[in-house]
Amino acid sequence: MSDILEQAGRASNIGRQELPRDAMWIRRLDPRVRIAALCAYAITLIQLSNISLLLVALALSFFLMSQARLPVVPTIKRVAMMDSFIIFMLMMLPFTMAGTPLFHVFGFPASYEGVMKGIDILLKANAIVMANLALLSTLEPVTLGHALARLKVPAPLVHLLLFTVRYIEVLHEEYNRLLIAMKCRGFLPTNRWHCYKSFGYLVGMLLIRSFERSERIMQAMKCRGFNGQFHLLDDIAFERQDAVFVGFAGLTMLTLLALEILHVLPA
Amino acid sequence: MHIIDAVLTNDVVIGGAVLTLAGLGLGLRKLDMDLIPAAGILSATFFVASLIHVPIGHSSVHLIMNGLAGLILGWAAFPALFVGLLLQAIFFAFGGITVLGVNAINIAGPAVIVGLLFRPFVIGASSAIKAAILGGVSGALAISLTTLFVGISLALSEESLIPAVKLVFLAHIPVMIIEGLLSAAAVYLIYTVKPELFDVMRQIDDTKDEMEG
Numbered sequence: 001m002s003d004i005l006e007q008a009g010r011a012s013n014i015g016r017q018e019l020p021r022d023a024m025w026i027r028r029l030d031p032r033v034r035i036a037a038l039c040a041y042a043i044t045l046i047q048l049s050n051i052s053l054l055l056v057a058l059a060l061s062f063f064l065m066s067q068a069r070l071p072v073v074p075t076i077k078r079v080a081m082m083d084s085f086i087i088f089m090l091m092m093l094p095f096t097m098a099g100t101p102l103f104h105v106f107g108f109p110a111s112y113e114g115v116m117k118g119i120d121i122l123l124k125a126n127a128i129v130m131a132n133l134a135l136l137s138t139l140e141p142v143t144l145g146h147a148l149a150r151l152k153v154p155a156p157l158v159h160l161l162l163f164t165v166r167y168i169e170v171l172h173e174e175y176n177r178l179l180i181a182m183k184c185r186g187f188l189p190t191n192r193w194h195c196y197k198s199f200g201y202l203v204g205m206l207l208i209r210s211f212e213r214s215e216r217i218m219q220a221m222k223c224r225g226f227n228g229q230f231h232l233l234d235d236i237a238f239e240r241q242d243a244v245f246v247g248f249a250g251l252t253m254l255t256l257l258a259l260e261i262l263h264v265l266p267a
Numbered sequence: 268m269h270i271i272d273a274v275l276t277n278d279v280v281i282g283g284a285v286l287t288l289a290g291l292g293l294g295l296r297k298l299d300m301d302l303i304p305a306a307g308i309l310s311a312t313f314f315v316a317s318l319i320h321v322p323i324g325h326s327s328v329h330l331i332m333n334g335l336a337g338l339i340l341g342w343a344a345f346p347a348l349f350v351g352l353l354l355q356a357i358f359f360a361f362g363g364i365t366v367l368g369v370n371a372i373n374i375a376g377p378a379v380i381v382g383l384l385f386r387p388f389v390i391g392a393s394s395a396i397k398a399a400i401l402g403g404v405s406g407a408l409a410i411s412l413t414t415l416f417v418g419i420s421l422a423l424s425e426e427s428l429i430p431a432v433k434l435v436f437l438a439h440i441p442v443m444i445i446e447g448l449l450s451a452a453a454v455y456l457i458y459t460v461k462p463e464l465f466d467v468m469r470q471i472d473d474t475k476d477e478m479e480g
Contacts, residue, residue: 004318005358042365046273046280078360086271089421092431114427124273129360136357144357156295156303161350163307164314168354171308171315189322196321196445200452203316203332207339207453208461210312214305221304228300 003169005141026068027138030242031147034135037249042128044253048260051116054123057256061130068134079129093118141165146234159230171210178202268331268417269355269362269370275424283369283420287349290375294345297468302343305467309340310347314354321445328442333374334409335450337382338389338402341468344382348375369420377412381405389454390465399455406450407443414439 045057065075094102094114101109136144142165149158182198189195218226275283298306313336320327336344349371355361362370385405392398418432457464 005354007358038364042272042363046277046365081360086269086274088435089274089428089431092428093425096427096431097425098427117425121271121273125271125363128272128364132357132364133360137360139357141354141358154295156298156300157291157346157350159300159303160298160307160310160346161353163304164310164347164350164354167308167311168314171311172318175315175319189327191322191324193448196448197452199319199321199330200449201456203319203330203335203449204453204456204460206312206315207309207335208457208464210308211305211461211464211467214308217308218301218304 004172005165005168024069025241026064026134028241029135029245030238031139031143031236032151033238033242033246034139035144035147035151037245038132038135040253041131041249044256045124045128048124048256049120050260050263051119051123053256053259054120054127058123058127058130060252061127061134064134065130068138070133070138075130075133078133079126090118090121143234143236146232147236149232150234150236155230158232162230167210167213170213171206174209175202175206178205268373268413269352270366270373270417270420272363272365274363275366275369275420279420279424280365280369283366283372285368286376287368287371290345290371290379291349294342294347294349294379297342298346302468306340306343306347307350309336309467310350313348314351317351317355321449323441323445328445330449331374331410331413331446332406332450332453333378333413334381334406334446335402335453337378337380337409338386338405338450338454339382339464339467340378341382341386342379343468344378345371345375348378373413373416373420376416377409380412381409386465389458390462392458395455395458398458399451402454403447403451407447410439410443410446414443 045054048054048057094110095105095108097111097114097117099111099113102112102115103110139147142162145158145162145165148161149155179202182202187195187198313332316330316332319330321330333344333348336348340347352362352367352370352374356364356367356370382405385401389398389401389405392401414436418436422429422432
């Protein structure tokens with residue numbers, strides 16, 4: 001339904017050829033299992049500190065990603081995309097953390113501890129992002145809402161999510177229409193007050209139009225007997241393959257934690 | 268301004284999650300079933316606004332517009348922006364899953380604060396220019412608070428980062444100015460064309476009261 005959201009989870013060769021069904025096992029798992037597994041995996045990973053274990057986890061996430069048949073290049077780009085704020089912080093870490101100096105840049109010592117901390121953060125964050133892309137971004141946004149409802153997330157939040165998902169695409173088209181209209185009239189993004197004012201008007205206009213749209217939607221819903229209650233219809237079910245996945249995932253996470261606590265692997 | 272996984276320590280992550288649950292609880296209490304379509308569509312609008320890139324110098328920044336969200340949605344801005352952040356984390360891999368709570372506090376928290384502080388004045392403003400000035404102040408203040416909150420969450424986890432945090436805050440001043448200018452222009456337009464929009468969350472309450480009364 002929502003193209004912008006679904007781009008991330010699209011398999012690499014869907015549309016060109018029919019995939020064998022078993023190649024996509026990850027996409028047929030119970031959405032609730034996928035959500036729970038990702039949360040558990042993310043929490044497990046941030047508890048680890050051993051670099052060799054983190055490399056194992058990164059390999060595991062990469063395996064999940066390959067199983068979900070995500071296209072390699074766009075996905076890697078997505079993984080690498082990070083806020084400039086965070087990149088700057090990570091680059092500052094070796095210089096701000098006290099410790100044994102490893103190398104010098106313009107006379108400033110970079111500490112071994114800082115570099116290791118930076119590597120540690122990058123490995124964990126990337127492993128979690130890759131697992132997220134494999135397990136959750138492959139969900140349909142609407143299914144995500146239904147799965148959250150089945151996980152006892154309060155109904156108002158789920159409905160808010162479903163409405164948001166439904167209208168992101170519509171409003172993105174509206175935004176593109178407004179932008180084309182501006183460009184037709186010779187609008188060029190620059191650093192001038194006029195440009196900022198125009199962008200501000202663009203956002204304001206988007207809000208006004210979406211507000212008017214919401215009034216029309218509400219009237220249409222009332223006309224069809226809306227009484228403040230939505231009915232969620234889904235076919236989410238816990239099957240044998242889900243039980244197998246839960247078993248394997250649980251064992252993997254427990255093994256990672258056990259290896260971390262017992263200090264078996266060299267750091 | 269989205270923090271990634273593994274940067275923050277466990278206690279900061281848990282603190283953020285608890286505060287976010289409280290914010291969601293309060294925000295959802297104000298969000299009647301009747302208001303959900305309007306709130307959902309406005310939440311989608313702010314999601315789309317976050318995809319807009321605005322030029323700044325030779326580079327560009329993407330908008331957050333949390334000040335404007337607070338002015339329009341009030342408390343409901345919290346769940347509305349939370350939903351946007353959840354979708355960004357899952358489908359764009361933008362911001363970590365475990366730090367979702369902290370990110371929500373950093374972005375939706377200032378929206379609610381600004382909304383509570385300035386919304387009554389924007390509604391009561393006597394001219395579009397005055398409303399626009401208030402809008403500009405709210406836009407700039409919300410983004411400054413967001414930068415400050417992100418800085419605080421990083422500094423709480425890693426004390427050695429404090430000098431870097433200060434530097435980043437200064438580097439974000441142009442972004443604050445731009446968000447302020449854009450919010451001012453947007454508020455000016457809304458005030459002139461559709462002032463009811465600032466009252467969307469209360470207006471429907473009123474009609475309900477009338478129906479009940």
